Amino acid sequence: xxxxxxxxxxxxxxxxxLERVTKTIHSLLAIDSSxxxxxxxxxxxxxxxxxxxxxxxxxxxxKSSHKNQPYQRYLGxxxxxxxxxxxxxxxxxxxxxxxLESNLExxxxxxxxxxxxxYQYNNAFFEKIPRHVVSRLxxxxxxxxxxxxxxxxxxxxxxxxxxxxxxxxxxxxIEYVFGxxxxxxxxxxxxxxxxxxxxxxxxxxxxxxxxxxGYSLSRHGTILAGPGECFFHDDQKDSTYTIDLRSFYxxxxxxxxxxxxxxxxxxxxxxxxxxxxxxWYMLWRAAxxxxxxxxxxxxxQLNSLKGWLTGWRVAFTYRLRPIEERRxxxxxxxxxxxxxxxxxxx
Numbered sequence: 537x538x539x540x541x542x543x544x545x546x547x548x549x550x551x552x553x554l555e556r557v558t559k560t561i562h563s564l565l566a567i568d569s570s571x572x573x574x575x576x577x578x579x580x581x582x583x584x585x586x587x588x589x590x591x592x593x594x595x596x597x598x599k600s601s602h603k604n605q606p607y608q609r610y611l612g613x614x615x616x617x618x619x620x621x622x623x624x625x626x627x628x629x630x631x632x633x634x635x636l637e638s639n640l641e642x643x644x645x646x647x648x649x650x651x652x653x654x655y656q657y658n659n660a661f662f663e664k665i666p667r668h669v670v671s672r673l674x675x676x677x678x679x680x681x682x683x684x685x686x687x688x689x690x691x692x693x694x695x696x697x698x699x700x701x702x703x704x705x706x707x708x709x710i711e712y713v714f715g716x717x718x719x720x721x722x723x724x725x726x727x728x729x730x731x732x733x734x735x736x737x738x739x740x741x742x743x744x745x746x747x748x749x750g751y752s753l754s755r756h757g758t759i760l761a762g763p764g765e766c767f768f769h770d771d772q773k774d775s776t777y778t779i780d781l782r783s784f785y786x787x788x789x790x791x792x793x794x795x796x797x798x799x800x801x802x803x804x805x806x807x808x809x810x811x812x813x814x815x816w817y818m819l820w821r822a823a824x825x826x827x828x829x830x831x832x833x834x835x836x837q838l839n840s841l842k843g844w845l846t847g848w849r850v851a852f853t854y855r856l857r858p859i860e861e862r863r864x865x866x867x868x869x870x871x872x873x874x875x876x877x878x879x880x881x882x
Contacts, residue, residue, distance in 0.1 A: 545618035548713025549608030558627035578608040639762035649757035657769035686817035699795035715746030
């Protein structure tokens with residue numbers, strides 16, 4: 537089994553989930569080393585040491601000084617020397633090795649810089665997220681109302697303002713990736729990337745790393761929506777990002793602004809459009825959630841609304857810092873972490 541002459545490494549960020557990430561590691565180790573060369577586990581736990589993880593020549597454990605998933609992925613990319621990175625959450629299991637190989641073979645085309653990889657999932661948290669009024673509307677008339685409220689139907693595989701995106705259409709080019717699992721060429725993954733995102737995750741305001749990282753990557757070549765479902769995502773509501781509805785919605789609502797600002801930056805259009813659309817979108821979503829609370833009240837609905845309003849309030853005062861300044865800061869942080877890990881036996 538081989539994919540051209542490309543070296544492919546897996547990168548797994550994790551935090552205080554040793555048992556679960558160990559299962560993921562073993563799932564990857566079961567794959568022939570000619571397909572996945574090394575597995576880099578980037579750990580920000582305060583409970584485990586390097587020796588607690590599976591001891592295998594193909595497994596490299598890095599300790600991260602930041603409890604910050606996108607930063608941990610970046611740290612793994614710096615430590616790796618592979619051509620292609622397979623980036624995945626710590627609760628993913630390979631269910632179809634042949635599917636994964638056929639996906640990775642798409643990198644035979646030099647124009648392909650990334651892969652949106654399909655997976656099955658069981659997500660105990662997202663099943664509990666309440667649906668509000670706007671999300672229930674359907675039909676031509678209601679679709680027009682949704683569009684007027686800043687929530688239009690997006691074309692398949694496309695990315696737009698506020699992180700809105702079209703349905704995934706397999707086998708075609710796509711402008712975003714799924715954060716749970718995707719693959720990318722290492723040399724372009726963080727080109728023209730806005731490292732302010734790491735700041736947002738540090739402040740527990742970040743969300744949507746996958747879509748904006750994918751959209752940034754799509755500016756450098758083609759991302760393909762790969763065939764089939766290669767992994768199983770078993771998320772059981774123990775992620776730090778989905779710890780409760782209120783904090784989840786605060787992240788979600790604030791991050792809509794960041795995603796919009798990144799969209800217009802990468803498209804080279806005015807930030808005024810991003811701000812205008814964001815606040816219009818937020819107003820309609822808040823109104824819809826309020827109506828839902830009034831007519832179908834539940835604690836989940838109320839916590840969702842409170843979180844949404846919290847994130848929106850922060851968006852009025854938060855200011856992103858200069859891109860080059862944050863780039864320099866986070867690169868130096870990651871390089872320092874790499875050196876620390878080398879000193880301790882990387």
